[in-house]
């Protein structure tokens with residue numbers, strides 16, 4: 001639960017950055033009306049940040065784990081050149097129609113290829129390396145996603161991992177042994193901190209975004 005001043009600051013930020021494209025506002029509205037966990041989608045501020053990251057890196061191939069509604073995928077695609085591609089993987093096939101509807105409505109949708117299935121099974125099959133990856137799937141499997149992505153990430157490429165502060169649970173003194181999501185995030189944060197193959201920072205944006213750069 002955010003405090004009043006956090007909410008005011010959030011509104012201030014939203015008013016002083018690029019507007020959320022109308023299509024994404026509509027996607028978000030529909031997600032709130034029809035889906036169980038609409039808070040999972042990236043939202044206005046993080047969406048603009050993802051677009052900006054892509055404009056900074058100028059990747060050719062991007063991978064996303066966890067499409068959900070397609071909100072973040074559309075933000076990533078917005079930041080890509082017309083020659084670049086985004087492969088996004090979603091395990092829940094019930095979301096496919098909703099996702100494709102908005103990809104088809106977007107001028108950036110043609111840059112995106114949706115894969116329905118388990119990211120851990122699909123990632124090894126890509127025939128090219130990625131320049132950037134956005135990890136936003138099941139928090140229990142972050143280490144497994146990370147290892148799979150590292151096999152397909154070019155040297156100098158970036159991984160962005162979402163929710164790595166997990167609503168502050170990373171600093172809980174006692175973690176319930178049945179809370180596998182918190183355990184997954186804690187394990188991921190330890191693994192990347194101790195992995196000499198990457199440079200690592202955590203941006204305390206929204207729920208925490210870890211940015212990793214695979215060393216040359």
Ligand SMILES: C[S@@+](CC[C@H](N)C(=O)[O-])C[C@H]1O[C@@H](n2cnc3c(N)ncnc32)[C@H](O)[C@@H]1O
Nearest residue numbers: 040041042066068071072090091119136137138
């Ligand atoms: C937090 S949501 C993604 C939100 C989206 N990236 C956004 O920011 O708008 C996580 C999604 O990951 C999907 N997911 C979970 N495990 C997965 C897996 N192993 N492979 C692919 N998708 C997975 C879930 O079904 C869910 O839709």
